[in-house]
Amino acid sequence: MTTQPVLNPSDGLPGKPGTRRGNGAFWRDGWTYGALAIAGLAALPILAVIFIAFTPGDDIWSHLATTVLPGYIITTLQLMAGVGAGTLLIGVSAAWLITMCRFPGRRLFEWAMLLPMAMPAYVIAYVYTDILEFAGPVQEMLRDTFGWNNRRDYWFPEIRSTGGAMAMLTLVLYPYVYLLARAAFLEQSVGVLEASRSLGRGPWRSFFTVALPLARPGIVIGVSFALMETLNDFGTVDFFAVNTFTQGIFDVWMNMNNIAGAAQLASVLLLFVAVLVLSERYARRRQRFHHTTSKYQPLPAYHLGGVRGGLATAFCAVTVLLGFGLPTIVLLAYARQYFDPVLAREILGHAVNSVQLAALAGFLAMVVAIILAYSVRIKGGRLLTAISRMAAFGYAVPGAVLAVGVMVVLGQFDNRLDGFMRDSFGISTGLLFSGTIAAVTFGYLVRFLALSLGTVEAGLGKITPSMDGAARSLGRGALGTMYRIHLPLMRGSVLTAVLLVFVDCMKELPMTIILRPFNFQTLATFVHQYASDEQLGEAALAALSIVMVGILPVILLSLVIAKSRPGEDL
Amino acid sequence: MQGLHIHGIHHAYGDTDVLNNVSLTVPAGELVCLLGPSGCGKTTLLRIAAGLEKLQAGSISIDESVVAEPGLELPPEDRKIGFMFQDYALFPHLTIRDNVSFGLFRQSKQAARDRAMEMLEQVGLTRHADDYPHMLSGGQQQRVALARALAPAPRLVLLDEPFSGLDSNMRARIRQETLTMLKQTNVATLMVTHDPREAMFMSDRIKVMGANGQVLQSGRPVDIYYKPVDEYVARLFGPVNMIEGPVAGGRLETSFGPVDSEDIPDGQIMRVLIRLEGLSLHYHSGAPTDVPVDVLTAHLLGDSSIVHIRMREGPNKGVEYRARVHGSFDPTAHGQVWARVDPRCIFQYPNPEDGR
Amino acid sequence: MVQISPSFKIESETIDNDHRHLVEIINEITKAIDDGQPGECARLVPDFVAFTKQHFDREEALLAGLSYPLLEKHRRHHISLDDKLQIMLNLAARVVEHPPARDSLRKELVYFLLDDVINEDLNFKKFLAEVETDAAGSDK
Numbered sequence A: 001m002t003t004q005p006v007l008n009p010s011d012g013l014p015g016k017p018g019t020r021r022g023n024g025a026f027w028r029d030g031w032t033y034g035a036l037a038i039a040g041l042a043a044l045p046i047l048a049v050i051f052i053a054f055t056p057g058d059d060i061w062s063h064l065a066t067t068v069l070p071g072y073i074i075t076t077l078q079l080m081a082g083v084g085a086g087t088l089l090i091g092v093s094a095a096w097l098i099t100m101c102r103f104p105g106r107r108l109f110e111w112a113m114l115l116p117m118a119m120p121a122y123v124i125a126y127v128y129t130d131i132l133e134f135a136g137p138v139q140e141m142l143r144d145t146f147g148w149n150n151r152r153d154y155w156f157p158e159i160r161s162t163g164g165a166m167a168m169l170t171l172v173l174y175p176y177v178y179l180l181a182r183a184a185f186l187e188q189s190v191g192v193l194e195a196s197r198s199l200g201r202g203p204w205r206s207f208f209t210v211a212l213p214l215a216r217p218g219i220v221i222g223v224s225f226a227l228m229e230t231l232n233d234f235g236t237v238d239f240f241a242v243n244t245f246t247q248g249i250f251d252v253w254m255n256m257n258n259i260a261g262a263a264q265l266a267s268v269l270l271l272f273v274a275v276l277v278l279s280e281r282y283a284r285r286r287q288r289f290h291h292t293t294s295k296y297q298p299l300p301a302y303h304l305g306g307v308r309g310g311l312a313t314a315f316c317a318v319t320v321l322l323g324f325g326l327p328t329i330v331l332l333a334y335a336r337q338y339f340d341p342v343l344a345r346e347i348l349g350h351a352v353n354s355v356q357l358a359a360l361a362g363f364l365a366m367v368v369a370i371i372l373a374y375s376v377r378i379k380g381g382r383l384l385t386a387i388s389r390m391a392a393f394g395y396a397v398p399g400a401v402l403a404v405g406v407m408v409v410l411g412q413f414d415n416r417l418d419g420f421m422r423d424s425f426g427i428s429t430g431l432l433f434s435g436t437i438a439a440v441t442f443g444y445l446v447r448f449l450a451l452s453l454g455t456v457e458a459g460l461g462k463i464t465p466s467m468d469g470a471a472r473s474l475g476r477g478a479l480g481t482m483y484r485i486h487l488p489l490m491r492g493s494v495l496t497a498v499l500l501v502f503v504d505c506m507k508e509l510p511m512t513i514i515l516r517p518f519n520f521q522t523l524a525t526f527v528h529q530y531a532s533d534e535q536l537g538e539a540a541l542a543a544l545s546i547v548m549v550g551i552l553p554v555i556l557l558s559l560v561i562a563k564s565r566p567g568e569d570l
Numbered sequence B: 001m002q003g004l005h006i007h008g009i010h011h012a013y014g015d016t017d018v019l020n021n022v023s024l025t026v027p028a029g030e031l032v033c034l035l036g037p038s039g040c041g042k043t044t045l046l047r048i049a050a051g052l053e054k055l056q057a058g059s060i061s062i063d064e065s066v067v068a069e070p071g072l073e074l075p076p077e078d079r080k081i082g083f084m085f086q087d088y089a090l091f092p093h094l095t096i097r098d099n100v101s102f103g104l105f106r107q108s109k110q111a112a113r114d115r116a117m118e119m120l121e122q123v124g125l126t127r128h129a130d131d132y133p134h135m136l137s138g139g140q141q142q143r144v145a146l147a148r149a150l151a152p153a154p155r156l157v158l159l160d161e162p163f164s165g166l167d168s169n170m171r172a173r174i175r176q177e178t179l180t181m182l183k184q185t186n187v188a189t190l191m192v193t194h195d196p197r198e199a200m201f202m203s204d205r206i207k208v209m210g211a212n213g214q215v216l217q218s219g220r221p222v223d224i225y226y227k228p229v230d231e232y233v234a235r236l237f238g239p240v241n242m243i244e245g246p247v248a249g250g251r252l253e254t255s256f257g258p259v260d261s262e263d264i265p266d267g268q269i270m271r272v273l274i275r276l277e278g279l280s281l282h283y284h285s286g287a288p289t290d291v292p293v294d295v296l297t298a299h300l301l302g303d304s305s306i307v308h309i310r311m312r313e314g315p316n317k318g319v320e321y322r323a324r325v326h327g328s329f330d331p332t333a334h335g336q337v338w339a340r341v342d343p344r345c346i347f348q349y350p351n352p353e354d355g356r
Numbered sequence C: 001m002v003q004i005s006p007s008f009k010i011e012s013e014t015i016d017n018d019h020r021h022l023v024e025i026i027n028e029i030t031k032a033i034d035d036g037q038p039g040e041c042a043r044l045v046p047d048f049v050a051f052t053k054q055h056f057d058r059e060e061a062l063l064a065g066l067s068y069p070l071l072e073k074h075r076r077h078h079i080s081l082d083d084k085l086q087i088m089l090n091l092a093a094r095v096v097e098h099p100p101a102r103d104s105l106r107k108e109l110v111y112f113l114l115d116d117v118i119n120e121d122l123n124f125k126k127f128l129a130e131v132e133t134d135a136a137g138s139d140k
């Protein structure tokens, strides 16, 4: 009457022979290990920098500390303060005007304010230097008009200065603040503002006492992003000879050939980054409590007429013009004027390099992001969430720091491999990865993984978990489910992920300069090289190509914006 | 035994206990319903059975083989189950046919296609084979989800509130169709609902769960309805009339007559619950236990009416109660009305506030 | 045919034998129904009920001997099953005249044994196993 005890739960011995525990369990653990490996690789360059910095060796630390370090710190802080204040002012004002007021051209500016994002800071630095330097058209025109002859006859601001760098960076970085402040204003409950006004506070006082404090977390995040980009910038400060940390790292690395010194500087820079990351995280946590409502409500509109409307329009127009319009026009003009088929062919070659490299990085970042996001989805748990956060940390780390880290890591690896191969097989592999495309790609991946991870996570989040359950219970494994259900359903997010990383890689300068193979040019390094030699005309076509590619994500963002306010009139 | 055997499931999310020693048995060909309030862990139990949630304690066997116990966990794809989700979870990028044949990838293309069409024919949707899910109505989507779950001939079907997304007319029809199909396939089915009527209609056996994630009572629908173990289960099926009073001489006097309370000490406060349909109203006194009442109002619901009555005499004189009577009831048409209690619909429990 | 599959075994010879005997009676009842002998079936149900009660007593005595801490709870559970035993007797009284009662009875017997009786007994399976290993340990 009883059946054979094939499987008896009461034995209680783990690992009974004959039971099928392996199959699924292995794969699910495979996901964890994959995520761990990825996060480990991504963290390696940063850890390497810190490790080298704290390794006692020929210590130039005291030397650095007494000579250049104070200057780096002061300059960097000045630059951060200036860019912070500038982006805050422009970004928040624009966001407030555009979300809360009605004035001529508002619809256009809603997305046009994003255009400067397409402009790498170093490109507008070259353009404005060209326009505003002593021999440039502006000063020439002033001299002609007023009959001045030389520098001593008049005062004109020096563009190649810390102040100039602040202006350049502000002009292209304010969109971060604008985007996040705009989102924060949109999320606010109208009722809160109306209550404030009904309690007798005017629109301006309501703005400062209610709307601004409520939007503060979003604004802090935006400013943090802008400042991270400021720390990352190399092209502008290098060209303007402003001695920031990033500039210093390059100097110590390239000119003094001192790895330990560069790593030490990089570690100090990491402290700055840590502060930014912490304030961003903190703001994000607070942001959740600030969501007063998720319901869509039409916002009240302050109609700005007459002079006030004109001023609002002028403010937005001038910002976009300075950050995008003017530089583009100048570049277009130069590109026509200096067009030369031979040069164009050379630039095309660099463009092919850029596109291949960026596409490779974009694709790999997407694959890696899918692995990470998917393991978090199917395994869940705090560990994996933390791992994926860690893997995405590179977005905050300046390219120069990462580049140093990548160099150190790959150099170590190459040397060990070479040694091992020599000892075991008598073959020398030499420097297998250092100074190759692989090194550049690795750097790009570490820095831009966060972009694709965020996009993929958002896409995955829109697919209800019951889809997974349905596919799994119908007999498909985790991989089959991803291939047949998730990937087709989030094709859009996957493409966006590739695109975002692609565009940022096209623009990337500091890592590319340090990590690229000898004699290898991308559009960015080409523009940097020529413009630094005051040959902006020859570089214009290449710079323009970078800007055009940079417009792609702006278009994408505008589409999102257009969708985000369904019932809006006007 | 062919079918599902779950024993001793405990489950907690973080520090919150959700399931508390839940055990159940579903023989092949039978349908068991888990009935319980929102948040009591019904979905969690289904997900554990399916392998979508990690087992924390207990064991699960399907068709005499263990699929989960501490230290062993078969992934969902190896359990041969059909899971029907509350939101149906149809794959929006696949046609109806491809949805139904999704689980048939181990067969040849032609065989899978034939099987999918056979299933679609059973649910009457062959016409829509090439449509996409969003082109179908809610009821049609539900049928596709059922066809998809049954197509691979699972050993066990799990249904999570399968009819909650449908309007009430549609629901009655789809319920019947689903039941017929499940019985035809002779598969073990575990279904989750918080609609007691649905549970009564569909199941061979009901497991009532309480808010603390414990099974309060198991039995045939008729036993759950007529022999609820406690006040909570009794109230699950709708409003009741309540009379409270102390026991004296082994009985509790009410206006409807004495209620036997033999084993209960004198003085203990007892609570008597009478289902609305346990009170019938008559124009003539037909039994000595009938009691005269005043009719206050009557509300016609269609197939029945809710009538408010007031007691004319007895210990509950002047108290108002409600009765559910068949069809319509006109309080003005006749003179004296008499109320009669159906002894099967009267339950008594100790008063929860009475400490003794 | 009902069988006690491994997941329903308590791993105590006395108890498992009793449960197995209950299964045998259920199978006889099922067979009687299938063979069109409802009278035989009506005769077997009281046997089932009687043996169940004996089994409850035996089980309680065994657990009491081992000082099972949750014995009182389990005893109350056994008592609460009286209603179900009564239901089965009622069904048995009707199987001769009402064919639908036969199916109800058969189902109810299976659920009763597997879900109401054995699934609850499984709660002390671990306790019994521990007592046994302790005993084995002290023998040495």
Ligand SMILES: Nc1ncnc2c1ncn2[C@@H]1O[C@H](COP(=O)(O)OP(=O)(O)OP(=O)(O)O)[C@@H](O)[C@H]1O
Pocket (backbone or CB within 6 Å): B013, B018, B036, B037, B038, B039, B040, B041, B042, B043, B044, B045, B194
């Ligand atoms: N992933 C999870 N993490 C934390 N808590 C959860 C999770 N899933 C469910 N819960 C909680 O566990 C409890 C039981 O949830 P479950 O979904 O199983 O309830 P349910 O009985 O299906 O309810 P409903 O009838 O509303 O569907 C709820 O209190 C729920 O909030």
Ligand SMILES: [Fe+2]
Pocket (backbone or CB within 6 Å): C015, C019, C055, C059, C117, C118, C121
């Ligand atoms: Fe027993």
Ligand SMILES: [Fe+2]
Pocket (backbone or CB within 6 Å): C056, C059, C074, C078, C117, C120, C121
């Ligand atoms: Fe027992």
Ligand SMILES: [Mg+2]
Pocket (backbone or CB within 6 Å): B042, B043, B044, B160
């Ligand atoms: Mg649920």
